[in-house]
Amino acid sequence: xxxxxxxxxxxxxxxxxxxxxxxxxxxxxxxxxxxxxxxxxxxxxxxxxxxxxxxxxxxxxxxxxxxxxxxxxxxxxxxxxxxxxxxxxxxxxxxxxxxxxxxxxxxxxxxxxxxxxxxxxxxxxxxxxxxxxxxxxxxxxxxxxxxxxxxxxxxxxxxxxxxxxxxxxxxxxxxxxxxxxxxxxxxxxxxxxxxxxxxxxxxxxxxxxxxxxxxxxxxxxxxxxxxxxxxxxxxxxxxxxxxxxxxxxxxxxxxxxxxxxxxx
Amino acid sequence: xxxxxxxxxxxxxxxxxxxxxxxxxxxxxxxxxxxxxxxxxxxxxxxxxxxxxxxxxxxxxxxxxxxxxxxxxxxxxxxxxxxxxxxxxxxxxxxxxxxxxxxxxxxxxxxxxxxxxxxxxxxxxxxxxxxxxxxxxxxxxxxxxxxxxxxxxxxxxxxxxxxxxxxxxxxxxxxxxxxxxxxxxxxxxxxxxxxxxxxxxxxxxxxxxxxxxxxxxxxxxxxxxxxxxxxxxxxxxxxxxxxxxxxxxxxxxxxxxxxxxxxxxxxxxxxxxxxxxxxxxxxxxxxxxxxxxxxxxxxxxxxxxxxxxxxxxxxxxxxxxxxxxxxxxxxxxxxxxxxxxxxxxxxxxxxxxxxxxxxxxxxxxxxxxxxxxxxxxxxxxxxxxxxxxxxxxxxxxxxxxxxxxxxxxxxxxxxxxxxxxxxx
Numbered sequence: 001x002x003x004x005x006x007x008x009x010x011x012x013x014x015x016x017x018x019x020x021x022x023x024x025x026x027x028x029x030x031x032x033x034x035x036x037x038x039x040x041x042x043x044x045x046x047x048x049x050x051x052x053x054x055x056x057x058x059x060x061x062x063x064x065x066x067x068x069x070x071x072x073x074x075x076x077x078x079x080x081x082x083x084x085x086x087x088x089x090x091x092x093x094x095x096x097x098x099x100x101x102x103x104x105x106x107x108x109x110x111x112x113x114x115x116x117x118x119x120x121x122x123x124x125x126x127x128x129x130x131x132x133x134x135x136x137x138x139x140x141x142x143x144x145x146x147x148x149x150x151x152x153x154x155x156x157x158x159x160x161x162x163x164x165x166x167x168x169x170x171x172x173x174x175x176x177x178x179x180x181x182x183x184x185x186x187x188x189x190x191x192x193x194x195x196x197x198x199x200x201x202x203x204x205x206x207x208x209x210x211x212x213x214x215x216x217x218x219x220x221x222x223x224x225x226x227x228x229x230x231x232x233x234x235x236x237x238x239x240x241x242x243x244x245x246x247x248x249x250x251x252x253x254x255x256x257x258x259x260x261x262x263x264x
Numbered sequence: 265x266x267x268x269x270x271x272x273x274x275x276x277x278x279x280x281x282x283x284x285x286x287x288x289x290x291x292x293x294x295x296x297x298x299x300x301x302x303x304x305x306x307x308x309x310x311x312x313x314x315x316x317x318x319x320x321x322x323x324x325x326x327x328x329x330x331x332x333x334x335x336x337x338x339x340x341x342x343x344x345x346x347x348x349x350x351x352x353x354x355x356x357x358x359x360x361x362x363x364x365x366x367x368x369x370x371x372x373x374x375x376x377x378x379x380x381x382x383x384x385x386x387x388x389x390x391x392x393x394x395x396x397x398x399x400x401x402x403x404x405x406x407x408x409x410x411x412x413x414x415x416x417x418x419x420x421x422x423x424x425x426x427x428x429x430x431x432x433x434x435x436x437x438x439x440x441x442x443x444x445x446x447x448x449x450x451x452x453x454x455x456x457x458x459x460x461x462x463x464x465x466x467x468x469x470x471x472x473x474x475x476x477x478x479x480x481x482x483x484x485x486x487x488x489x490x491x492x493x494x495x496x497x498x499x500x501x502x503x504x505x506x507x508x509x510x511x512x513x514x515x516x517x518x519x520x521x522x523x524x525x526x527x528x529x530x531x532x533x534x535x536x537x538x539x540x541x542x543x544x545x546x547x548x549x550x551x552x553x554x555x556x557x558x559x560x561x562x563x564x565x566x567x568x569x570x571x572x573x574x575x576x577x578x579x580x581x582x583x584x585x586x587x588x589x590x591x592x593x594x595x596x597x598x599x600x601x602x603x604x605x606x607x608x609x610x611x612x613x614x615x616x617x618x619x620x621x622x623x624x625x626x627x628x629x630x631x632x633x634x635x636x637x638x639x640x641x642x643x644x645x646x647x648x649x650x651x652x653x654x655x656x657x658x659x660x661x662x663x664x665x666x667x668x669x670x671x672x673x674x675x676x677x678x679x680x681x682x683x684x685x686x687x688x
Contacts, residue, residue, distance in 0.1 A: 082625060082629050098620075108632075111637075112632050115633055151644075
């Protein structure tokens with residue numbers, strides 16, 4: 001009975017998730033549970049599968065899912081197209097946001113917002129409603145008024161690209177946001193703006209997964225849980241102190257433990 | 265003997281004798297055989313008034329460009345209701361009879377006469393003469409609408425002669441439409457444009473013709489010193505459409521910008537051939553051509569920049585980028601440079617590929633449905649050509665037409681049912 005109640009509260013429930021790209025298995029059985037209001041950090045050495053995990057959850061067709069399940073608020077993500085995963089409340093902030101010359105931010109966001117409204121049987125926003133929403137949300141990450149007419153990410157600085165990701169997150173109001181290496185390529189001021197934006201958007205009803213190499217971001221976005229991903233599995237889970245320990249000791253001690261266990 | 269030389273010999277008297285044209289044409293007959301299928305087109309040699317009034321039923325999809333477009337219905341000219349001062353826009357046939365002094369000699373050198381233009385020399389019956397007077401600046405574009413509409417399969421020969429006199433500044437929009445898409449049409453068109461010293465002339469084109477339309481268009485442009493010519497062509501619907509654009513930059517300061525965009529689906533076969541020839545020093549040219557090829561379309565771009573020995577300090581650029589939207593669409597791209605002079609800046613680049621999967625996934629991850637995301641990316645791909653259109657109101661209209669054109673791709677309907685010209 002107790003167990004069941006817990007289950008229904010899970011915002012994200014991933015079990016045994018395995019995935020490959022071009023025949024190479026990257027995720028080898030990931031288990032992760034995230035509840036509303038929580039912030040999780042996923043850390044790990046390069047090549048451990050952190051970005052792959054986020055991309056597989058978001059439905060990147062480059063990957064093949066080999067097994068396991070992933071439910072978002074009770075909805076089976078793996079059966080949905082990337083666009084419907086977005087509508088259901090999943091948001092991925094890309095490590096490398098894509099430049100799309102010729103598509104303005106206004107048209108891009110309008111298409112996204114109105115597709116979501118249509119999915120839920122709502123009328124599309126008209127131009128005035130939409131621009132008002134954009135204005136309100138871009139203030140969260142201090143993006144200027146030229147944003148609407150600029151092409152998506154084209155000519156944006158590294159910091160602007162990441163702020164633009166958080167702006168899109170603000171527009172789409174996801175249940176679960178996965179921030180993939182949002183701190184990479186950011187100077188300290190941009191990092192602060194991005195982190196403050198994320199914290200402003202945090203509520204008791206949504207959750208955030210922060211994927212990062214470094215402890216630095218976690219000084220700004222405080223995690224409730226820290227997981228270490230290595231060789232396609234979560235090999236350690238702890239509280240915020242685990243991130244500090246990793247900062248101090250590096251990943252080698254975990255790698256050595258896992259590699260030794262594998263060999264024996 | 266080819267059916268068209270036969271046709272000519274039977275009807276030569278009704279046209280008046282054009283012995284040089286006949287000789288030039290006969291020498292090139294073998295090049296034409298493939299063009300004329302089926303071999304049952306009618307030619308309106310007697311200038312009969314066909315029982316159609318395309319002009320009445322036609323609604324232009326590009327409004328607000330010109331208050332009063334001139335029409336060429338098949339090959340019969342219908343004048344604009346009013347014209348700005350200093351502008352001649354009249355039937356070429358009438359001009360040849362009444363004011364032959366207004367029609368300049370042909371721009372084509374002997375070696376530049378193709379089989380198609382030789383046939384046009386032989387059989388042209390009407391078209392338009394446009395002259396922009398010296399120093400005249402037009403605030404609004406002129407518009408010429410070509411409409412094909414006939415109760416039988418029809419072969420038409422039209423010719424458009426344009427002279428932009430020194431220091432004039434004008435733009436012209438030419439639209440091509442098919443009214444009755446059940447018919448086979450073959451259009452043979454020759455356009456000659458002289459842009460005289462210090463004049464600016466821009467020519468934008470929109471083609472929306474039916475799958476059964478065969479179009480052979482050839483344009484020759486000559487630019488004198490400090491003359492500027494700009495052209496953007498949009499092919500939204502076509503059958504077998506072949507456009508040759510030949511530009512001679514004759515004297516210092518001449519500049520040409522030649523752009524084109526094509527959206528092709530079904531079995532459409534749009535082709536562009538450019539020949540940009542730099543003769544004078546300090547001349548410049550720039551070309552951008554973009555194709556989106558879907559269905560089983562068969563597209564061609566071959567573009568040549570030729571820099572003559574005399575043309576020092578030339579700047580000439582060409583780019584051709586193509587998107588293949590289906591696995592059965594074909595794109596033939598053949599960019600070429602011929603340079604006979606050392607001190608020049610020239611480049612060309614051609615790419616053919618598919619939509620960027622990273623961009624597509626990024627858009628879908630934000631909730632934009634796959635088809636809509638693809639359409640947005642294809643529109644974005646064409647954006648720079650659309651933005652190069654000289655006529656501002658046409659740019660907006662073109663964005664809308666392109667959007668509708670791409671919607672038609674997704675729905676899988678017959679392209680004619682979606683033709684914006686017929687269903688405005």
